Amino acid sequence: DIQMTQSPSSLSxxxxxxxxxxxxxxxxxxxxxxxYQHRPGKAPKLLIYTASTLQSGVPSRFxxxxxxxxxxxxxxSLQPEDVATYYCQQxxxxxxxxxxxxxVEV
Amino acid sequence: xxxxxxxxxxxxxxxxxxxxxxxxxGFIFTNCxxxxxxxxxxxxxxxxxxxxxxxxxxxYSDSVKGRxxxxxxxxxxxxxxxxxxxxxxxxxxxxxxxGRTWEPRDFHYWGQGTLVTxxx
Numbered sequence: 001d002i003q004m005t006q007s008p009s010s011l012s013x014x015x016x017x018x019x020x021x022x023x024x025x026x027x028x029x030x031x032x033x034x035x036y037q038h039r040p041g042k043a044p045k046l047l048i049y050t051a052s053t054l055q056s057g058v059p060s061r062f063x064x065x066x067x068x069x070x071x072x073x074x075x076x077s078l079q080p081e082d083v084a085t086y087y088c089q090q091x092x093x094x095x096x097x098x099x100x101x102x103x104v105e106v
Numbered sequence: 107x108x109x110x111x112x113x114x115x116x117x118x119x120x121x122x123x124x125x126x127x128x129x130x131x132g133f134i135f136t137n138c139x140x141x142x143x144x145x146x147x148x149x150x151x152x153x154x155x156x157x158x159x160x161x162x163x164x165x166y167s168d169s170v171k172g173r174x175x176x177x178x179x180x181x182x183x184x185x186x187x188x189x190x191x192x193x194x195x196x197x198x199x200x201x202x203x204x205g206r207t208w209e210p211r212d213f214h215y216w217g218q219g220t221l222v223t224x225x226x
Contacts, residue, residue: 034212036151043201043216044143044151055214087151091211094156094165101150 002026002090006099013106019075021102023088026069032092033071035064038101039084048073049091080106108132108215110202115220122192122224128185128202128217135183136160139205141213142176142187144198144222154200155187156210165210170196192224 003026013019023033031051038044046055048064051071061076075082083106088099114126128140141156155176156165164176175188185202199221203213 032211036213038151043218044203044213045216046212046214049206049212085150089151089153089212095167096153096156096165096211098151098153 001095002029002093002097004088004090004097004099006086006088006102008102009100010103010105013078013104015078015080015106017078019078019082019104021073021086021088021104023066023071023073023099024069025071025090025092028068029090029092031067032090033064033066034089034091035062035073036087036089037082037084038087039081044087047086075104078104078106082106108204110204110215110217112200112202112217112220115200115222117223117225118192119226120193120224123188123190124192124222126187126189126200126202126220126222128187130183130185130202130204133204133215135178136180137208138214139208139210140176140178140185141203141205141210142185143201143203143213143216144196145201145219146195146198149198152198156205157185158210159205159208189222192222194224196222197224198222 035048142154199219203216
């Protein structure tokens with residue numbers, strides 16, 4: 001199974017800050033990497049798929065990059081509504097595993 | 107508008123069974139893979155099971171293989187998860203999610219979840 005490791009596990013930032021979350025796969029997964037946002041009490045939401053494609057309706061302050069084993073999710077200017085836990089997920093091979101999550105606080 | 111509505115959760119004793127349902131609307135159900143993902147209390151998201159659009163291929167995590175069965179009724183736009191031999195560690199909110207394509211590799215839209223509690 002492919003293991004996904006995110007860092008950091010949590011972070012605290014100020015409104016307007018640039019925030020970066022990294023995700024590392026235990027083997028190469030090409031660009032088969034997705035990012036999700038999970039706000040407390042809400043359904044998880046797909047933000048980015050295939051490493052860098054922004055899902056329709058997602059604000060442009062979110063971006064993704066990377067390929068192979070190392071990936072990054074960036075929030076260019078943190079907003080109050082971005083308080084959430086963010087997960088990466090590999091879609092390269094079953095079982096389609098998630099990272100452990102990164103909790104973003106303001 | 108895509109809508110996914112899970113139901114069937116509740117309290118069950120260890121060793122018991124439960125069947126979850128997910129009613130889908132707002133998209134062409136027969137074109138999309140479907141998946142179950144769970145979140146145990148205080149834990150992260152865990153992929154549980156997926157099924158292709160035509161129901162020809164199913165996938166299971168090692169933690170539920172042999173105990174859970176995923177299925178779908180394309181005539182009713184409904185996804186199911188039959189859960190048998192339930193354990194304490196199966197306690198979680200269970201989410202259904204639709205895929206972007208026929209393969210259950212990603213999770214495009216999610217329901218609000220249904221809580222399953224396994225306890226004596």
